[in-house]
Amino acid sequence: MTTIHPVILCGGSGTRLWPRSRADRPKPFLRLLDEKTLFEATLARCADPGMFAPPIVVAGAKHRRHVEEQGGDVDGLVLIVEPQGRNTAPAIALAAARLPADAVMMVCPSDHHIADTAAFRNAARQAATLAAADWLVSFGIAPTHPETGYGYIERGAAIAGGFEIARFVEKPDLDTARDFLSEGGFDWNGGIFAFRAGAFLNELAVHRPAMARAVERAVAEGEAQGEGVFCPSETSWSEIEGESVDYAVMENTARAAVVPVAMGWSDIGNWQALRDASERDAAGNVASENAELVDCVKVMAVSDGPRISCIGLSDIVVIVDGGEVLVTTASGAQRVGALKGTKEQ
Amino acid sequence: MTTIHPVILCGGSGTRLWPRSRADRPKPFLRLLDEKTLFEATLARCADPGMFAPPIVVAGAKHRRHVEEQGGDVDGLVLIVEPQGRNTAPAIALAAARLPADAVMMVCPSDHHIADTAAFRNAARQAATLAAADWLVSFGIAPTHPETGYGYIERGAAIAGGFEIARFVEKPDLDTARDFLSEGGFDWNGGIFAFRAGAFLNELAVHRPAMARAVERAVAEGEAQGEGVFCPSETSWSEIEGESVDYAVMENTARAAVVPVAMGWSDIGNWQALRDASERDAAGNVASENAELVDCVKVMAVSDGPRISCIGLSDIVVIVDGGEVLVTTASGAQRVGALKGTKEQ
Numbered sequence: 001m002t003t004i005h006p007v008i009l010c011g012g013s014g015t016r017l018w019p020r021s022r023a024d025r026p027k028p029f030l031r032l033l034d035e036k037t038l039f040e041a042t043l044a045r046c047a048d049p050g051m052f053a054p055p056i057v058v059a060g061a062k063h064r065r066h067v068e069e070q071g072g073d074v075d076g077l078v079l080i081v082e083p084q085g086r087n088t089a090p091a092i093a094l095a096a097a098r099l100p101a102d103a104v105m106m107v108c109p110s111d112h113h114i115a116d117t118a119a120f121r122n123a124a125r126q127a128a129t130l131a132a133a134d135w136l137v138s139f140g141i142a143p144t145h146p147e148t149g150y151g152y153i154e155r156g157a158a159i160a161g162g163f164e165i166a167r168f169v170e171k172p173d174l175d176t177a178r179d180f181l182s183e184g185g186f187d188w189n190g191g192i193f194a195f196r197a198g199a200f201l202n203e204l205a206v207h208r209p210a211m212a213r214a215v216e217r218a219v220a221e222g223e224a225q226g227e228g229v230f231c232p233s234e235t236s237w238s239e240i241e242g243e244s245v246d247y248a249v250m251e252n253t254a255r256a257a258v259v260p261v262a263m264g265w266s267d268i269g270n271w272q273a274l275r276d277a278s279e280r281d282a283a284g285n286v287a288s289e290n291a292e293l294v295d296c297v298k299v300m301a302v303s304d305g306p307r308i309s310c311i312g313l314s315d316i317v318v319i320v321d322g323g324e325v326l327v328t329t330a331s332g333a334q335r336v337g338a339l340k341g342t343k344e345q
Numbered sequence: 346m347t348t349i350h351p352v353i354l355c356g357g358s359g360t361r362l363w364p365r366s367r368a369d370r371p372k373p374f375l376r377l378l379d380e381k382t383l384f385e386a387t388l389a390r391c392a393d394p395g396m397f398a399p400p401i402v403v404a405g406a407k408h409r410r411h412v413e414e415q416g417g418d419v420d421g422l423v424l425i426v427e428p429q430g431r432n433t434a435p436a437i438a439l440a441a442a443r444l445p446a447d448a449v450m451m452v453c454p455s456d457h458h459i460a461d462t463a464a465f466r467n468a469a470r471q472a473a474t475l476a477a478a479d480w481l482v483s484f485g486i487a488p489t490h491p492e493t494g495y496g497y498i499e500r501g502a503a504i505a506g507g508f509e510i511a512r513f514v515e516k517p518d519l520d521t522a523r524d525f526l527s528e529g530g531f532d533w534n535g536g537i538f539a540f541r542a543g544a545f546l547n548e549l550a551v552h553r554p555a556m557a558r559a560v561e562r563a564v565a566e567g568e569a570q571g572e573g574v575f576c577p578s579e580t581s582w583s584e585i586e587g588e589s590v591d592y593a594v595m596e597n598t599a600r601a602a603v604v605p606v607a608m609g610w611s612d613i614g615n616w617q618a619l620r621d622a623s624e625r626d627a628a629g630n631v632a633s634e635n636a637e638l639v640d641c642v643k644v645m646a647v648s649d650g651p652r653i654s655c656i657g658l659s660d661i662v663v664i665v666d667g668g669e670v671l672v673t674t675a676s677g678a679q680r681v682g683a684l685k686g687t688k689e690q
Contacts, residue, residue, distance in 0.1 A: 019654075292685050295677065308670045309364075309684045314676030316661070320670055325653045325663070327672055332640065332657030340637050341656045 019324035030060035089248035101198025115264025123261035140187025142262035144176035355404035364669035434593035460609025466605035485532025486609035491522035500670030
């Protein structure tokens with residue numbers, strides 16, 4: 001079968017899990033759920049040599065240290081260092097430009113949680129087959145609730161191993177999200193993609209020719225730094241206008257396909273999502289060893305040191321980290337970005 | 346009019362406002378409500394020389410430092426140092442034994458909040474008049490809600506300036522407390538008393554002769570330490586069996602009277618009570634300068650250093666103090682004593 005080249009994107013500003021995540025301690029590199037960081041778990045998911053080539057990691061300069069620490073023992077790992085963040089389309093184009101045109105690449109965010117690795121790999125196989133046939137494939141995450149924070153993908157005509165994409169839908173309002181769930185045929189756009197490197201670059205050249213040329217130049221003028229590290233030219237890179245792969249390519253190509261998959265996916269987009277993805281006790285609580293919970297339900301209480309003592313709480317998240325104390329309702333966790341603390345990093 | 350000798354009791358174990366109050370930082374000596382500690386406010390309430398004699402403070406040895414720090418500039422203050430805590434009856438007897446028999450003393454806990462000083466002083470005048478006529482007088486705090494955590498006093502026959510006490514009622518259940526409120530004629534027993542020193546000692550000799558003798562001995566064998574400090578004999582004191590003034594005297598004497606008073610009283614018995622006694626913003630919140638509240642109502646968030654950030658909370662107390670983090674519902678604040686942290690002091 002087709003060998004898949006994992007392309008792991010490490011971006012993000014690190015405010016949604018504040019105060020645990022910070023500008024200098026971004027989410028992919030934190031031990032949030034178990035002994036592995038989300039980045040390490042992403043590497044492990046793609047670590048089957050019968051199926052995957054060594055990974056390409058695209059990361060910002062300030063994350064290089066974390067990638068080298070946590071990915072240092074992965075055979076053949078290639079790190080591409082982005083001089084600045086330019087969103088996903090240029091980052092993916094960078095990796096594509098460093099691969100043979102016929103290589104099938106699979107783009108994986110580094111900060112998502114996937115509970116069911118087998119389901120992930122099955123979907124990856126299907127997606128790779130479609131990608132080899134020059135489809136630009138998005139993983140369609142089976143929606144579990146009418147989420148208004150994600151984009152949706154509507155399935156079109158069935159093709160072997162998936163569906164054509166009828167349309168992409170921006171973050172919907174709640175009524176629309178509910179309709180999608182009851183109608184069926186809609187999946188979450190989880191930011192996981194598969195395509196032939198050459199097919200992606202061809203589509204980019206058609207729909208975003210300036211970006212395609214700038215990336216090509218940044219790669220041509222770039223330099224390898226030691227074994228397995230590539231740095232594109234900062235001058236050329238800085239001229240690129242940042243854009244998501246959805247806007248730049250997926251919504252424009254006539255060859256977009258979706259592979260629906262239910263794999264226990266979460267983007268761990270806020271503390272509520274982390275609580276829900278964590279192992280919980282009978283009362284639905286998640287607590288670090290230094291937290292005492294009395295008469296609490298659905299509480300997440302995690303501290304990096306000081307003891308947390310909770311009484312009578314329901315559906316509350318308490319995070320103590322780096323001298324900051326966050327207390328929020330689970331639903332309020334989405335608004336962490338509004339706090340002063342997140343802006344002072 | 347009769348000069349009143351304030352007798353200020355500093356006892357208590359300091360767990361109910363944990364983690365702010367600790368064994369070595371008891372509640373009377375903390376700045377909880379404003380610039381004055383509860384102890385300082387108690388002194389200030391009795392600081393009118395036209396009405397009050399200099400105060401006698403009865404405090405444990407481990408609180409001596411706090412009394413001297415906070416009461417050091419009060420003219421004529423006398424400190425009586427209890428070798429060990431023996432509850433209120435022996436503490437009051439100590440002060441009574443150091444006063445002339447005809448002195449009218451007024452016993453005030455040092456850790457209560459009284460918003461209306463004028464109402465307090467009016468009641469003190471009434472109580473002093475009754476005490477001079479050999480009544481043993483309890484302040485009857487006007488109840489504001491069916492509290493089950495306090496004892497109640499039922500008014501009997503009216504006398505000039507107050508009422509005879511029909512009976513004392515132990516902490517009632519909620520239905521009984523509700524009945525008391527709807528019936529009327531019941532007040533909270535707030536632990537504020539007035540009596541002639543000699544009258545108190547006479548009643549103690551009748552109802553608790555062993556205690557009366559032991560206190561007398563402890564005083565006779567005691568010694569003055571410098572100006573204004575008296576230490577009873579530790580040997581004799583240690584033989585005393587501790588008992589509350591209610592049990593030892595007030596419930597037994599035939600001369601118990603009550604002076605009802607509404608004076609914005611709170612025993613600041615837990616964090617909820619402190620929140621309710623504090624100045625609050627339009628949303629009912631109380632926050633220290635290092636706390637940020639987003640979409641919160643009726644929240645108390647107070648930190649001794651680390652920033653607290655709250656989102657979407659309602660009726661929650663967040664206290665950060667001395668490396669401990671407490672998060673409780675307002676109603677859960679009563680159960681702070683159940684926490685491990687309060688037992689490790």
